Each structure stands twice: as C-alpha cells, then as structure tokens.
Amino acid sequence: MNNILIIGCGLLGSSLLRGIHKKKIAKKIFIYEKSKSNVLKIKKLRLPGIIIDKLDNGAASYDLIIFCTPMSEYKNLILKINNFISSKTLITDVGSSKMQTSKIIKKFLKKGVHWTQSHPIAGSEVSGPEHGKENIFQDRWCILIKEKNTKKKNLNILNNFWKKIGSKVMVMTPEKHDKIFSITSHLPHLIAYNLVKSAQDFEKKQKYDLVKFSAGGLRDFSRIAASNEIMWRDIFFNNSNNISKAIDLFIKNLKAFKRDINLKNNKSILQKLVQTKKVRSKIIKLKQDINKPDFGRS
Amino acid sequence: MNNILIIGCGLLGSSLLRGIHKKKIAKKIFIYEKSKSNVLKIKKLRLPGIIIDKLDNGAASYDLIIFCTPMSEYKNLILKINNFISSKTLITDVGSSKMQTSKIIKKFLKKGVHWTQSHPIAGSEVSGPEHGKENIFQDRWCILIKEKNTKKKNLNILNNFWKKIGSKVMVMTPEKHDKIFSITSHLPHLIAYNLVKSAQDFEKKQKYDLVKFSAGGLRDFSRIAASNEIMWRDIFFNNSNNISKAIDLFIKNLKAFKRDINLKNNKSILQKLVQTKKVRSKIIKLKQDINKPDFGRS
Numbered sequence: 032m033n034n035i036l037i038i039g040c041g042l043l044g045s046s047l048l049r050g051i052h053k054k055k056i057a058k059k060i061f062i063y064e065k066s067k068s069n070v071l072k073i074k075k076l077r078l079p080g081i082i083i084d085k086l087d088n089g090a091a092s093y094d095l096i097i098f099c100t101p102m103s104e105y106k107n108l109i110l111k112i113n114n115f116i117s118s119k120t121l122i123t124d125v126g127s128s129k130m131q132t133s134k135i136i137k138k139f140l141k142k143g144v145h146w147t148q149s150h151p152i153a154g155s156e157v158s159g160p161e162h163g164k165e166n167i168f169q170d171r172w173c174i175l176i177k178e179k180n181t182k183k184k185n186l187n188i189l190n191n192f193w194k195k196i197g198s199k200v201m202v203m204t205p206e207k208h209d210k211i212f213s214i215t216s217h218l219p220h221l222i223a224y225n226l227v228k229s230a231q232d233f234e235k236k237q238k239y240d241l242v243k244f245s246a247g248g249l250r251d252f253s254r255i256a257a258s259n260e261i262m263w264r265d266i267f268f269n270n271s272n273n274i275s276k277a278i279d280l281f282i283k284n285l286k287a288f289k290r291d292i293n294l295k296n297n298k299s300i301l302q303k304l305v306q307t308k309k310v311r312s313k314i315i316k317l318k319q320d321i322n323k324p325d326f327g328r329s
Numbered sequence: 330m331n332n333i334l335i336i337g338c339g340l341l342g343s344s345l346l347r348g349i350h351k352k353k354i355a356k357k358i359f360i361y362e363k364s365k366s367n368v369l370k371i372k373k374l375r376l377p378g379i380i381i382d383k384l385d386n387g388a389a390s391y392d393l394i395i396f397c398t399p400m401s402e403y404k405n406l407i408l409k410i411n412n413f414i415s416s417k418t419l420i421t422d423v424g425s426s427k428m429q430t431s432k433i434i435k436k437f438l439k440k441g442v443h444w445t446q447s448h449p450i451a452g453s454e455v456s457g458p459e460h461g462k463e464n465i466f467q468d469r470w471c472i473l474i475k476e477k478n479t480k481k482k483n484l485n486i487l488n489n490f491w492k493k494i495g496s497k498v499m500v501m502t503p504e505k506h507d508k509i510f511s512i513t514s515h516l517p518h519l520i521a522y523n524l525v526k527s528a529q530d531f532e533k534k535q536k537y538d539l540v541k542f543s544a545g546g547l548r549d550f551s552r553i554a555a556s557n558e559i560m561w562r563d564i565f566f567n568n569s570n571n572i573s574k575a576i577d578l579f580i581k582n583l584k585a586f587k588r589d590i591n592l593k594n595n596k597s598i599l600q601k602l603v604q605t606k607k608v609r610s611k612i613i614k615l616k617q618d619i620n621k622p623d624f625g626r627s
Contacts, residue, residue, distance in 0.1 A: 127545075152542055152544050152545050153544070154545070155622040155623050156609070156622060156623070157622040162622060171544060172541065172542060172544070174542075207537070210535065210537070211537050211539060211542055212542065212545060214527070214528050214531045214539060214547070215528065215539050215542045215543050215545050215546060215547040216542070216545030216546040216547070217546075218524065218527070218546075219524060219545075219546030219547050219549070219550055220546050221583075221586060222520060222524055222550075222583075223546075224586070224601060224602060224605050225579065225582050225583050225586055226516065226517060226520055226579065227605040227608050228582050228586075228601055228604070228605055229512070229516070229575070229578050229579045229582050230512050230513065230608070231604065231605070231608065232578060232582065233512045233575070233578065237508065239505070239508070239509050241509060241512060241513050242608060242611045242612055242615055242617065243470065243615060243617070244450055244470060244472075244509055244510065244513045244514075245513050245608075245612050245617045245618075246450050246451070246469060246470070246617050246618070247425075247450050247452070247510060247513050247514030247517075248513060248514040248515075248516075248517030248518050248521075248553060249512070249513040249514065249517050249612075250612050250617050250618045251517070251549060251552075251553060252517055252520075253605075253608050253609045253612050253618075254549075254609060254618070254623075254624070255546060255549060256605040256606065256608070256609065257605075257606045257608075257609035257610075260599055260602035260603050260606065261599075263602055264595065264598050264599055264602060267590045267598065268590065268593050268598075271590045271591055271593075274587075274590060275587055275590065275591060277527070277531070278583060278586075278587045280527050280530060280531065281523065281524065281527045281583070282580055282583060282584075284523050284526050284527050284530065285519075285520075285523050285576060285579070285580060286580075288519060288522070288523055288526075288576075289572075289573055289576045292565045292566065292569045292572060292573065293569055293573060295566050295569075297562065300562050300565065300566075301558055301559075301562055303522060303526055304522060304558035304561055304562060305558050306526070306529065307522050307525040307526055307529070307551075307554040307555075308554065308555045308558065310525050310528070310529065310540060310543075310551050310554070310555075311454070311551045311552060311554065311555035312555075313540045314540055314543050314547075314548050314551050317540055317541060319540065319541070319543045319544050319548050320543075320544070320548045320551075320552070324453040324454060324455040324460060325453050325454070325552075326552070326624035
C-alpha cells in the first residue's frame, strides 16, 4: 500500500503504527490524533508516521483508513471524512462491538465508500501511545466482519493486512461476533467492574481496609476493572442487548451457586468447580494464555 | 524450635516446608501426608523433612503442628492428634475461613491444648508439592486469629514464625477475618467459577467455540476458576453466611449496572468505571500486585 491513515493513536492505534512501520506495509503512514497530550507523547517517543492536524486529503489519497478511536466518536469522524473520501479508500476499524457500528456506517458514511470492520482481540488495561507495542497483535485472533454487501476483495485486503501484522484471521457476521464477545469479553469486564464496585461499597460500610488483603483474588479483577472507561462505556452501550442476556444468565447461575452453598449441596458444587477447571486447560492448550501459575507474578 | 509437624504437604504445606528448612526455623521437620502420589512427589523432589506414616508422637514431641489440609479434614485429624497431643504443642493452620474452624476446634480438640489460627494470604491456581515455593509467603500478609481465650504468648510465637517465613503479620478476630475475605477472596473466586460456568452454558446452547476468543477477558477468570475444588468447596461452605451477603450485594450492583446500560445512563456508568479504576492504583501502591500491564504476559 502507499498510504495508510490511522485515526486515533492510543494503545491500539500506536501499536498498529509500530507494526505497519516495522513490517513495511505502507510507504507512508499518517496519523490523526485529536488529543494534544497524545500528540506530544507521539513526538517525544519519535514514533514513525506523519501527524496531520486536519482530517482531509491534503497530503495524499489513502488506500486504507483505520479507525482506532472510541466507537462513540465514529459518527462525527465519518461526517468529516465524507468530505474527501472516495470509493478508492478502504476503511476499517478496531472496535470491540459490531452491530451498532454497522448501523452508524450504513446511516452516515457516504454511499459507495467501503468500510469492512475488524476486531483484533488484543488490548490491555493501560491506554495511550506510550503503551503500544508492535507485537500486541502477534498470534492473536482478528475478526473480520462479513455482511450482505461486504466485498470479497476487501476481506482479502484486510486478511492480508492483519496477517502481515501477525494476527490469525477469522470471518463472521456482526451478530455472531457480538454474541460471542458479550460472553468472552464484555461480561467479564462488567463483572470485574462490578466486583470492585461491590468491594468499594462494602469498604465504605464496614470501614475495613480491603485493598491491603486484595492478593487473595480481588487484585486480579482490579486489573481488568482499570481498563479505559470511555472505550468500555461505548462497548456496554453498543452491545447492550447481548450483554443484558449475558447478565441474566450470570445472575441465574450465581443464585444457583448461592443455593448450593447455603444447602451445602456437595455434589452440585463439586461438579461445577471441577467442570470449570477444564476450560483453563483448553485455554492453555489453544495458546490463549501462558501456563505460568499466577501469570508468573513473583 | 526443635520439631515442627506439617500435616498436609500440598502447595502451601510444601512451601512452608521449604521456607522452614531454608530459614532454619526448626531442627527437625516432620511431614504427614495421606496422599500416596504426593508422598512419591515429595520423595522424588527430595524435599527436606521426615515423612511419617502414622499420626503419633513416635518420633518426637512437636513444638508446632501446622494444618495445611483442606478444612473439611480438620475434624478427623483433630480426633487423631488428640491421642498424643499435650499442652506443650502449639497448633496452627493455614485455612482460608476462620469462624467455622474455630467451632470445630472448640468442639473436638482435647481441652488444654492450644490452637491459634493463621491465614497466610498466598496461593495459586495450581496444587501439589511440586508447585510449592519457599518465597510464596514473602511480603504477603498473614492474619493471626485472636479470640477470647487466645494466649498472647502463642500469638507471639506465631508472629515470630511467620515473620521469619517472610510474611507481614496482622491480628484480627475470626468474625472480622471472615467478613473481609468474603469480599476480597471468596466472592472473587465464586464469581470467576460462575463466569466460566456461564460461558460453558452459553457455549453449549450456541455451539460457538468461545475458548478460542478468550483472550479478551475470560481467560483471566479461567485461571482463578482453575483453583482446587476441595479447598474452595470447604471455604464456600464454611463462610456461607458472609458469602451469601456478598452475593446479594454483588447481584444488587449488577442489576443497577444492567439498568444503566439499558437506559444508556452515561453519567452513572462513567462514574462507576472511573471510580473502580482508583482501586487498581491503590493496590499497586500498596504492592499487592506488580505494575506490569497484562501481568507482563507477552
């Protein structure tokens, strides 16, 4: 490719920037980043790429534009790029939910312009360009979204792009995507936030210092619950239907657990605790996590 | 000390064994371990200590006995040690809940014999003597339990013992202990088990392969949900009152979260997500976790 534009250069945007540069995927990489403090960081870090102040075609016509901002900013950005974009540019994004984004794109993007969504399963509880890493996508899944009007050609371009970045690629519909990730990602994050919130409520009422004793479990949740609030608000709002259903299933199971505990239902409890263990072995086997106890923390 | 007996030589028992040996806390360390496969592992690993086949005073009179078995085994073991124990031996344990253990001790331990409970805040999702580490207690809290009849002298002995092992020591009542750990440890584990269980239910119904995409959050819970099932059943049963209350608080908060998501209550959601982030910084500051994003997984 000649020119790639990255819109939003935080954790994922700057990781892509580093990856595209390292793998020489584009001749020129342009960056549009509205946060002045992020721009300063990018300059200080001497990251590759050309920072542009205004969203226009001034410097070049882009082969690929990648949205790496919170999803709530897509609409306004679409209205801006509509002024200069043509069907020659392929657009993608790295957002974590897809059905709502699909609606926004259909409603606001200039007709004839192609946007094929991506979702690289990578991230961290820290934000900002200083935390980006070129290998954050390495060996991770990247989901490409196929809809009725999705062009095979564009799926191919993105397939090649993400494979060069280091990802494994899988194609699915926005509906299937949003269902799967409501359980594997959105619910876990919500649960982590909710656990930390409950601990805070408990602490206020009891005046006990809980954090001191957090090593027994709470600390692991606190890491997940430290993730970027704007990004997660957007995900919760965008995928609210599926997340609502996931919450209902979770509460139903939790109430059953509570009953088992109060009735000292040995058989039922042991069955659950043994059953859930198997998922861990499967995750390790599929290389979705490292096999070091406690993540090799000590 | 001259003689220490460790009953149960799994993850924590073998870690204590290693620590006591390294720090030269006792002249002789005895091990009672009923699992034949664990005994084989201990021999193969050439761990220090003398393995005894029968629980009696045969070899020595013990200065300290440390129970490192699941809590459901305490009662039977107490009935056995009652046959040879005297008031000269101090007993302690490493169990994760304290009120129920206190009842068992009062009911079954021979009168005049001293048992002062300990709870070192250390552990892992893996079990067995092969995973023990001498430094697992290093810089971690160890809670000593003070009840009406607890002797200052025994608290002092255990305070010295755990400090030599490397822990920081704090004294509290069984009631306070069980309340605090119902929130910082027992609820988080239950939640992790419940999340993995819910993902399994979802997977069965939808026939999607969730584990493949677990890197987005689920995998971190799966690690916690891989913890020893006997140990955790015992904790859930022993501390059922406090855990029930913690579940109720958790469900109440989760329902509020669901409402906020469905109503797109921006202010309330952002407030919660920002608020919970602060706990993470506090945990890092208090050195209850390392400051590497993603636990430095990559």
